[in-house]
Amino acid sequence: MDQLAAMRALRRVVELGSFTAAADALGISHTIVSRQVRQLEQQLGAQLLNRTTRRLVLTGAGKDYYEASRQILDAIDDADRAVGQHQARPTGSLRINAPMAFGTLELANWLPQFIARYPELNIDLVCNDRIVDLIEEGFDVALRLTRDLPDSTLVAKRLASxxxxxxxxxxxxxxxxxxxxxxxxxxxxxxxxxxxxxxxxxxxxxxxxxxxxxxxxxxxxxxxxxxxxxxxxxxxxxxxxxxxxxxxxxxxxxxxxxxxxxxxxxxELYVLYPQNRHLSPKVRAFVDFASALYQQRDWD
Missing domain, CATH: 3.40.190.290 (D-Maltodextrin-Binding Protein; domain 2)
Structure with a gap:
């Protein structure tokens, strides 16, 4: 028995309320879904569903198993999605904020290399000497030169001194x-x-x-x-x-x-970005590029 497939089948049956709906959602037959759930019960030695002519109801053991298996399946899906995003080609618009001097005298020197590596990205660079709110003003990433970073929900990665x-x-x-x-x-x-x-x-x-x-x-x-x-x-x-x-x-x-x-x-030079569950390919590409750049060069 494929236990993960059986767990997915059970989840669909519970969420959709019937074996038929679960089978349609999974693209398999009603018989296969029924057999997967039955085999899962046999392996566990416990009844998970009370079946009536009108509806399906989780047993006490079924509720516990459903909640635990749902968390496992979500974690697996998240891991698959994270890998997929990491491998995805960065595209779309990348809004970058930087201090005026750094943006014009330093970032402008190596940004063309980044663009050449990721030509499907559209870069929107905004340089100013005020502290912007990345989330409120719609920035994907920012570069900061500071001695002390204020407390915030942003992720901060140090690049260089x-x-x-x-x-x-x-x-x-x-x-x-x-x-x-x-x-x-x-x-x-x-x-x-x-x-x-x-x-x-x-x-x-x-x-x-x-x-x-x-x-x-x-x-x-x-x-x-x-x-x-x-x-x-x-x-x-x-x-x-x-x-x-x-x-x-x-x-x-x-x-x-x-x-x-x-x-x-x-x-200290930092790259900052909003804390998301999964880092988008375009932000990951920029952070990785900047990190590698300042590891390899004698900035000062």
Whole structure:
């Protein structure tokens, strides 16, 4: 006897109320359904159904067995569906949210590779520097650069760590001098990122592990690292920024790192998506692609 087939037959009989309806739903004969249920009862040594001329009623043992077998069958169906979704080709629309700087300077560099791998996807990328509600605003996935993620029902997968550095233009440093210790920043024009938890408090760790926090001041505040980078390039002041925003400027000598003997707590790159029972093929494809990408590359 195929016990799973017999369990499915019993479930259909109970849910549809007759052997005939169950047979039609399963695409087999009334005789086969009846035999499967009878063999199941024989194997269990218990009567599962009370049969009358008008209806079928589960016995006490039948109720217990039906509930347990229904959970088993649901779990099997879920497992089959999960594998099927994993193997399915990603299609449809994928809405991605990312911070402005990351989306334009980093994500835009590797997104074409993802599109080339999954040409049946239609990508809708929205970049902004506010925290969006993925579910309310209809996003499938988001990328976040942060030190601390707020509690939420979203699934968060860490991808990489991004170094944070202080930079200024050579012209600014020639005119104002380079800070040697964090407290020297009190005499400088510091460009602050307003979406930081404490924009005007810059914390440093020295080589020996000592922590120091400086209350900085400056004449420019911005909610995007791109604006701070542009201002630093123009000689406006000293900016604190993620390395991916300015690493090319530093390499070319257009910006100079300052306070290199001190470290600033890095920001972590996460991919976030709504918590669903089964991850859709398009979201799984994006998460897997991004995870593999940042495992293989030296980001900073």
């Amino acid at each position: 991004s170094q944070v550095m202080l930079v200024a233009s050579p012209a600014y440093l020639r005119e104002h001098g380079a800070p040697a210790v964090p407290s020297d920043l009190l005499r400088h024009n510091c460009l602050t990122y307003t979406l930081a938890e404490r924009p005007n408090e810059w914390s440093f760790t020295s080589a020996d592990g000592a922590r120091e926090t400086v209350a900085v001041k400056g004449n420019l505040r911005a909610n995007t690292g791109i604006a701070l980078r542009t201002a630093a390039l123009a000689g406006t002041g000293i900016a604190t920024t993620a390395s991916f925003i300015v690493h090319e400027d530093v390499r070319r000598g257009e910006l100079v790192r300052v306070l290199c003997d001190y470290t600033i707590r890095p920001r």
